[in-house]
Amino acid sequence: MPDAAASPDPRIASAPVTSGMLESLRAIVGDKGLILDEHDKQPFLTDWRGSLAGRAAAVVRPANTEEVSNVVKLCHDNGVAIVPQGGNTGLMGGATPWPDHTGILLSLGRMNRVLHVDPVGYAMTVEAGCILQTLQETAAGHDRFFPLSLGAQGSCMIGGNLSTNAGGVQVLRYGNARNLVLGLEVVLPSGEVWDGLRALKKDNTGYDLKHLFMGAEGTLGIITKAVLKLWPTPKDVCTAWLAIRDVKAAVDILSAAYAASDDNVGSCELMSRACTDLVLRHVPGLQDPLKAETDWYLLLEWSSSRPRQDGATGLSDKMEQFLADQLETGRVLNAVIAQTEAQSRNMWRIRESVAEASRAEGPGLSYDVSVAVSKIPEFIDQGIKAVLDILPTIRPYPLGHIGDGNLHFSFMGPVGMDRQTLTQYSAAITRVVNDLIAAMGGSISAEHGIGIEKIDELAHYRSKTELDVMRTIKRALDPKNIMNPGKILRI
Ligand SMILES: Cc1cc2nc3c(=O)[nH]c(=O)nc-3n(C[C@H](O)[C@H](O)[C@H](O)COP(=O)(O)OP(=O)(O)OC[C@H]3O[C@@H](n4cnc5c(N)ncnc54)[C@H](O)[C@@H]3O)c2cc1C
Structure with missing residues (x-):
């Protein structure tokens, strides 16, 4: 298994987890909530595609918000970095620790209770570790519909869906994940709990904080609960x-x-x-x-x-x-x-x-991009030509959520070409694809996020003003840079 690239900034290096701290973690989450064995940690430390692998001193699996808060407080006080993880199906490496990560990985998988379903008010309150498909089924059991739907729904978790602001195949009518949420509970990088678990459609009381955490890929805090919107069941x-x-x-x-x-x-x-x-x-x-x-x-x-x-x-x-x-x-x-x-x-x-078939086929390159719907034909045409100019034997496999202007502009490597050889072409291909997207007023990441994989691209295409605002928010909420450091941004 290849390691992830070296971490982008020495300042992400966190304090090591001492044996005393391990005992404090055990006191908070119990034996059931602490994984130290190297073999048992592995599934949490490699990504879904099998192309990234990182390290963590411990995998910590709290059972409730109080335990999350106590774990985060302990890490905050000791300067130890945390990588939050849901179902580990993210495609940008956001849930995979860096190879030189010396902190912990915090998995939400034990927090999987549906706390309340309100069919009359069309809302459902859930813990972050609920599997997406379980939530669809729970809503259906009340003759209601939770529309978020994507290929990984049997294993991804709602906390991960919200943290990546996932899209999927129902965005056209219902919007992406952030549109499906009424309220959130979040453990902040200090360990303090922000209780925004309100089931309100209207609430204009200052900044709408919940939107900060959706799409933040675990860099600003840990989502522990959510109030989700429900819809009438399609009949x-x-x-x-x-x-x-x-x-x-x-x-x-x-x-x-x-x-x-x-x-x-x-x-x-x-x-x-x-x-x-x-x-x-x-x-x-x-x-x-x-x-x-x-x-x-x-x-x-x-x-x-x-x-x-x-x-x-x-x-x-x-x-x-x-x-x-x-x-x-x-x-x-x-x-x-x-x-x-x-x-x-x-x-x-x-x-x-x-996605599953592409993984089985072999090495490839995939660009999750968006443009205005009417520009999709022109983008596909020009994009494929530009990529074939660089590598004429590469195999195009385009598809997409066309109603959202979102394409998975994908290519499989030429038959017989190994991953390492294909990687030699990836920088040039990425540049032509993303330059074309930028020239057409599109986005270099439509729904999968930035994670580790697109840090350089974000820095390249977003303006200094936008990057400065993002860094200001990150520093204000996480001055010690312990919350998923080195993801999305270089601080
Ligand atoms: C087969 C397949 C199909 C997919 N199809 C789509 C698709 O159609 N549309 C789409 O948008 N995406 C798709 N994805 C990718 C998608 O982003 C993820 O499947 C899903 O949204 C991530 O959820 P997860 O629980 O696996 O999160 P993870 O992979 O565990 O984490 C993703 C990110 O969120 C952070 N995070 C996780 N949980 C929390 C939390 N509770 N609080 C704070 N941060 C947290 C992590 O640190 C990481 O940065 C697909 C993936 C696969 C494998």
């Missing part, structure tokens, strides 16, 4: 897989779909033929929904909380009419509407398994 859902002429057609289809569906577009995911084939190669048990003479496909889902009434026109009737119209325009070449839950699940599993 009429129609999922379709479309073979389309090109990427411009995808943007036009989406634009027309809003009105045609009576504002019921839930998801719109662009898939390249290459991505579908990649998934079918590596993930067993999936069927190709549709093969046509085109490189581009669209997974389009409409959903409504209004159940389909007998005799009334449902979403699938409207979708059929819409697809017929789009066939006539030439944007859609062929399409299939899922007739069963299993067919719909198959379509979604293909989309959600791309």
